Amino acid sequence: MQIINEAIGVNVRFGGGVVLPIGFDWRGHSYSVSRVTMVFERQDGGRRYLCFVAEAGGMLVELVLDRESLGWRIGKCEPSYT
Amino acid sequence: MRTILHIDMNSYFATAEQQASPLLRGRPVGIIKAEGRGCVIAASVEAKKFGVKTGVTVWEARRLCPRITLVPADMDKYLALTRRLVKIVQDYSPTVEVFSIDEMFAEVTDSQKNFAGGAWQMALEMKWRIKQELGEWMRASVGIAFTKLIAKLASEMRKPDGLTWLTPEDYLERTAAVKVEEVCGIGRSRSAFLHGLGVTTLGEARLRQLPPEIAELVWLREEEPVAEIEKLEPAKSVSRTFTTFTEITKQEGIKKLVRNLVEEAAAKLREMDMAGRTMWLSLSADRYEESSWVRLTIPAPTNDPLTIFTLLWKEYEKKPVGGVRFAGTGISNLEFKVQSSIFSNREDLLKAADAVNGKYGLFTVYPATLLGGELIRPEVTGYLGDKWYRFGTNQSHQ
Ligand SMILES: [Mg+2]
Numbered sequence: 240m241q242i243i244n245e246a247i248g249v250n251v252r253f254g255g256g257v258v259l260p261i262g263f264d265w266r267g268h269s270y271s272v273s274r275v276t277m278v279f280e281r282q283d284g285g286r287r288y289l290c291f292v293a294e295a296g297g298m299l300v301e302l303v304l305d306r307e308s309l310g311w312r313i314g315k316c317e318p319s320y321t
Numbered sequence: 322m323r324t325i326l327h328i329d330m331n332s333y334f335a336t337a338e339q340q341a342s343p344l345l346r347g348r349p350v351g352i353i354k355a356e357g358r359g360c361v362i363a364a365s366v367e368a369k370k371f372g373v374k375t376g377v378t379v380w381e382a383r384r385l386c387p388r389i390t391l392v393p394a395d396m397d398k399y400l401a402l403t404r405r406l407v408k409i410v411q412d413y414s415p416t417v418e419v420f421s422i423d424e425m426f427a428e429v430t431d432s433q434k435n436f437a438g439g440a441w442q443m444a445l446e447m448k449w450r451i452k453q454e455l456g457e458w459m460r461a462s463v464g465i466a467f468t469k470l471i472a473k474l475a476s477e478m479r480k481p482d483g484l485t486w487l488t489p490e491d492y493l494e495r496t497a498a499v500k501v502e503e504v505c506g507i508g509r510s511r512s513a514f515l516h517g518l519g520v521t522t523l524g525e526a527r528l529r530q531l532p533p534e535i536a537e538l539v540w541l542r543e544e545e546p547v548a549e550i551e552k553l554e555p556a557k558s559v560s561r562t563f564t565t566f567t568e569i570t571k572q573e574g575i576k577k578l579v580r581n582l583v584e585e586a587a588a589k590l591r592e593m594d595m596a597g598r599t600m601w602l603s604l605s606a607d608r609y610e611e612s613s614w615v616r617l618t619i620p621a622p623t624n625d626p627l628t629i630f631t632l633l634w635k636e637y638e639k640k641p642v643g644g645v646r647f648a649g650t651g652i653s654n655l656e657f658k659v660q661s662s663i664f665s666n667r668e669d670l671l672k673a674a675d676a677v678n679g680k681y682g683l684f685t686v687y688p689a690t691l692l693g694g695e696l697i698r699p700e701v702t703g704y705l706g707d708k709w710y711r712f713g714t715n716q717s718h719q
Contacts, residue, residue, distance in 0.1 A: 279397055280397065
């Protein structure tokens with residue numbers, strides 16, 4: 240498990256009744272999200288974050304939406320378990 | 322005779338991590354406090370088969386099961402799932418006791434009567450909803466009985482994913498093989514005492530003369546009421562009214578105004594995590610010479626402004642007014658809302674819009690119908706009757 244915490248750009252689908260991260264760019268690569276396995280909230284003092292655990296490009300990542308700044312970060316990254 | 326459900330999530334923390342990381346599913350997983358040291362605080366179903374139990378050291382866990390994956394505990398995940406679980410259970414009974422992060426009791430003596438199929442069907446539906454709303458890998462065992470103690474024991478009897486109903490007729494027989502230490506209240510010292518007598522199961526214990534406090538437990542006689550979480554009255558309704566400076570005479574303008582007010586009322590509902598079944602719309606021209614009053618009730622509660630607006634507008638169009646000075650809309654018949662699915666729902670979109678509006682002010686994100694119209698901001702009155710919301714019982718997101 241790697242803790243990354245880097246700001247990233249995330250493509251979000253707001254349509255068809257869904258808001259979900261569908262892809263993101265990170266370290267020069269574009270990844271598409273194949274599924275979101277869990278959505279939950281983290282709190283850090285007064286700041287609240289919405290976290291999406293997502294599978295993308297053989298990795299498991301945590302995409303974190305800062306509910307105040309609305310910025311996205313990639314929180315944790317895990318290579319596939321083998 | 323009471324009917325009590327005990328809902329117990331199976332291998333909760335480890336199963337939650339398997340829900341989050343699909344590649345851990347079906348594999349032995351141990352949850353630890355921090356990376357690399359200490360004890361296993363929870364083990365997955367698969368790890369338990371290797372003898373890995375809560376409390377074993379990391380070293381011991383690796384010896385018992387070399388292929389175990391150790392994952393640091395992530396309480397935010399588990400608490401988020403628990404909040405969703407509480408909401409599911411609260412849909413089946415007003416009397417719910419959160420016994421621990423992964424266990425709750427629901428008194429369904431009365432509410433089961435309103436439910437086709439009774440308590441058994443309720444339990445099946447809860448289990449199904451847990452998979453829908455917490456995740457497909459999540460499992461719960463449910464016990465049904467006439468006391469809390471027996472309901473808890475019933476949920477223990479079949480794991481994972483079990484459903485067990487113990488009745489006054491069969492509970493003694495069916496619990497005869499249960500190990501004494503599994504009864505809530507028979508702790509370490511009482512178990513040791515019983516083991517010293519050569520007694521390991523409840524059936525064996527019942528053949529003995531025992532001190533009364535232990536006899537009470539082995540005969541499962543203890544009876545305690547289900548403690549309710551809170552007894553606060555939630556808000557009964559939300560509404561928004563607006564008086565325009567000049568009469569709005571164009572239907573397009575009236576439509577925008579109504580949509581705007583509905584958006585605000587619905588945002589209040591979502592803020593409180595509530596939804597309503599009855600909605601009304603009142604539109605009047607100058608001096609109330611001409612007015613329109615629409616009120617309707619739908620079978621399922623909603624807090625979706627588009628649904629509310631569409632229904633109200635359809636009714637309004639049957640008898641439109643020529644001009645509007647005063648407009649009001651509201652939603653009542655409120656209940657706490659649990660969304661039907663976590664991952665694909667219009668509500669997610671609405672919540673995201675609420676998040677944006679919360680940050681940048683209202684109406685940063687608003688429906689296209691409102692474009693080009695003057696936007697009305699809600700009065701700064703706060704939310705009335707929102708004690709529930711303040712006490713944080715609605716802290717579920719997505
Ligand atoms: Mg449990």
